[in-house]
Amino acid sequence: MRKLATTLAAVLLASLLLASIASPVLADTDLTVGGLAIIAHTGGDPILVRSGPGYQYAVVGHAGEGDIVTVSDGPIQGDDGNPWYQISNEALTGYVFADFLVLPENAPAHPQVQAQALAVSSGGGGYAATVAGTGGDGVRLRDGANTDAAILLVIPEAATVQVLGDPQPAGGDVWYPVSYDGSTGYMAGAYLGSQGAVKEATTVSTAAKPLTFAAGTHVQVSGTGEDALRIRADAGADAGIIGHAPAGAVLQVVDGPATDGAGNAWYQIDYDGLDGYVAADFLAWTDAAVSARKSGGAMLTTESVAAPAAPAPAASAPASNPDAGAAVVAFAMQYAGYPYVWGGTSPSGFDCSGFTLYVTRHVLGVNIGRTTDDQINAGVAVDASDLQPGDLVFFQNTYQPGVSHVGIYIGGGQMISAVSEQRGVAVINIWDGFWGPRYYGARRV
Numbered sequence: 512m513r514k515l516a517t518t519l520a521a522v523l524l525a526s527l528l529l530a531s532i533a534s535p536v537l538a539d540t541d542l543t544v545g546g547l548a549i550i551a552h553t554g555g556d557p558i559l560v561r562s563g564p565g566y567q568y569a570v571v572g573h574a575g576e577g578d579i580v581t582v583s584d585g586p587i588q589g590d591d592g593n594p595w596y597q598i599s600n601e602a603l604t605g606y607v608f609a610d611f612l613v614l615p616e617n618a619p620a621h622p623q624v625q626a627q628a629l630a631v632s633s634g635g636g637g638y639a640a641t642v643a644g645t646g647g648d649g650v651r652l653r654d655g656a657n658t659d660a661a662i663l664l665v666i667p668e669a670a671t672v673q674v675l676g677d678p679q680p681a682g683g684d685v686w687y688p689v690s691y692d693g694s695t696g697y698m699a700g701a702y703l704g705s706q707g708a709v710k711e712a713t714t715v716s717t718a719a720k721p722l723t724f725a726a727g728t729h730v731q732v733s734g735t736g737e738d739a740l741r742i743r744a745d746a747g748a749d750a751g752i753i754g755h756a757p758a759g760a761v762l763q764v765v766d767g768p769a770t771d772g773a774g775n776a777w778y779q780i781d782y783d784g785l786d787g788y789v790a791a792d793f794l795a796w797t798d799a800a801v802s803a804r805k806s807g808g809a810m811l812t813t814e815s816v817a818a819p820a821a822p823a824p825a826a827s828a829p830a831s832n833p834d835a836g837a838a839v840v841a842f843a844m845q846y847a848g849y850p851y852v853w854g855g856t857s858p859s860g861f862d863c864s865g866f867t868l869y870v871t872r873h874v875l876g877v878n879i880g881r882t883t884d885d886q887i888n889a890g891v892a893v894d895a896s897d898l899q900p901g902d903l904v905f906f907q908n909t910y911q912p913g914v915s916h917v918g919i920y921i922g923g924g925q926m927i928s929a930v931s932e933q934r935g936v937a938v939i940n941i942w943d944g945f946w947g948p949r950y951y952g953a954r955r956v
Contacts, residue, residue: 541614542582542596548612550578557796560605564588564595572603573796574611579685585609640689640703642670646748646773648932649850650702651860652694656686658735663696664859665850672698701792724778724794728764732756733795738853742787746770746777748932753910754785760802762789835875836901840921843870849936851929856881861929861936863916867903870919871956879903879956883914890956898953904941906949914951 542548550558553576561568564587574580578600585596586609594609642650649667653660666672672689685700724730732740739755746769756762760782767778768791776791783804843866852860856869864883871879879889886903893902898920906916918928921938930937941950 542585542609542612544582544584546582548580548582548596548598548614550574550576550580550607550611551613552611558607558611560598560603560607562605564597564606565590568606571605574598574600574607575796580607580612582612639671640674640687642666642668642672642698642702644702644773644775646771646775648748650698651852652689652691652696652698654696656688656697658738660697662852662855662860663694664692665852666691666698672703674703724764724767724791724796726764726766729797729799729801730762730764730778730780730794731797731799732758732760732762732789732793734793740789740793741853742780742782742785742789743777744787746779746788747772748775748790750788753787754782754804755911756782756789756802761797761799762794763801767791833899836899839870839874839901839919840927842874843919843927844921844938846870846936847927847938849929851932851935855929863918863929866929866936867917867919871903875956877956883917886917887914887952887954890954893953893955895950895953899955901955903954903956905951905953906941906946907951909949916949920953 557573557575559570560572560574562571564585567590580598580600583597583599583604586594587596587606589595595606596609596612597604597606598612599605645668647668649665649670652663652666654663655661670691672691675688675690675695686697687700687703689696689698735758739757740760742754742756743750744753746767748771762780762782765779765781765786767788768776769779769788770776777788778791778794779786779788781801783801785804846858846861846866849858850860851862853862854865855861856865858869861869864881864886867886868879868881871877877889879886883905887905889903893899898904900920900922902920904918904920904926905914906918907914909916916928918926918939918941920926920941924940924942925938926941927936927938929935930939939946941947
């Protein structure tokens with residue numbers, strides 16, 4: 512009997528020792544429903560998000576190391592006995608094993624993600640901050656906390672804004688309600704630089720989120736809302752735009768990441784034969800096949816990017832109206848230096864056809880249509896040898912096949928046009944090495 516008791520005591524003591532040296536649980540199982548959590552302890556790999564609390568459930572998507580998610584439910588004990596949480600973000604809702612979730616303050620090796628999440632959790636407002644990290648382009652002020660919201664204006668680099676209230680997470684970004692120059696809206700927190708009267712812990716870093724996409728990895732365009740992602744000729748926002756990849760398109764990583772002068776990360780990608788660079792912040796891992804590149808529903812091929820359809824011809828050479836042309840040029844020139852905004856049609860920001868529409872509508876009182884496809888049929892055709900100030904000049908195959916750019920001829924072989932994010936509305940030579948070979952035609956309204 513004494514021997515049995517001794518044996519039981521030894522077993523009990525061994526059990527206690529084993530319990531005391533067991534590996535600690537990585538999970539924060541006290542996550543708050545409705546609060547934020549960080550994806551962690553993945554070794555840099557994406558993890559599977561499932562339709563239910565257990566490994567037997569279907570995969571509904573992926574989440575990456577450092578992603579900020581909202582806790583929707585949990586902890587829930589799965590059939591395997593492990594705790595699971597239901598999480599959500601802008602892209603999906605599903606269940607994640609609790610060991611891959613931590614509270615923002617416990618996020619390892621991701622200080623910029625931790626800072627963003629803490630900023631969202633701590634809230635606040637009523638302080639001044641400066642715009643930084645835009646590479647001189649400025650940041651868009653929108654009427655909602657997402658990239659789908661309308662653009663109100665562009666706030667210049669180094670401008671001071673007033674932060675009005677709590678930041679909001681959306682689309683993988685953190686958005687701040689701010690006021691600037693009499694306008695109130697939302698701006699991405701990544702471009703909120705030095706802040707007055709704000710705790711260091713809530714400062715949002717402008718450093719690019721570290722990504723680890725190896726060459727050959729397939730990535731999906733993510734976090735752009737419904738906007739297309741610009742594909743550029745080199746790694747940087749000042750590089751020329753050579754194409755666009757729509758939201759959700761799957762690309763293949765060729766090389767990277769490369770860092771531009773502003774500290775932003777870029778990847779060289781292949782998009783079904785189109786090779787260029789895209790901003791790393793708008794890429795997410797996927798195992799889907801590379802998307803077919805399309806234009807108007809058809810695959811882009813050498814044949815399909817040949818000369819575009821000709822504009823409506825003029826019955827005879829139109830008579831010029833010097834007074835009207837001079838008025839168009841004078842009105843247009845006052846916007847030199849204004850910002851370029853994709854889809855913009857106002858002084859808050861123009862794209863090329865938005866600028867020509869705005870000018871002709873205000874000066875001539877006519878509606879020439881919103882797109883280059885519309886405007887190439889406005890007015891009457893003009894031969895290059897008969898160009899007059901005020902004529903619309905068109906260019907093809909600039910960033911996509913077909914007629915893709917328009918400007919206003921001002922004389923002397925030059926035009927004023929909304930050129931790019933880097934240059935904004937600017938005067939350029941229509942016969943230089945880039946524009947000359949792409950000149951397509953002109954129209955007089």
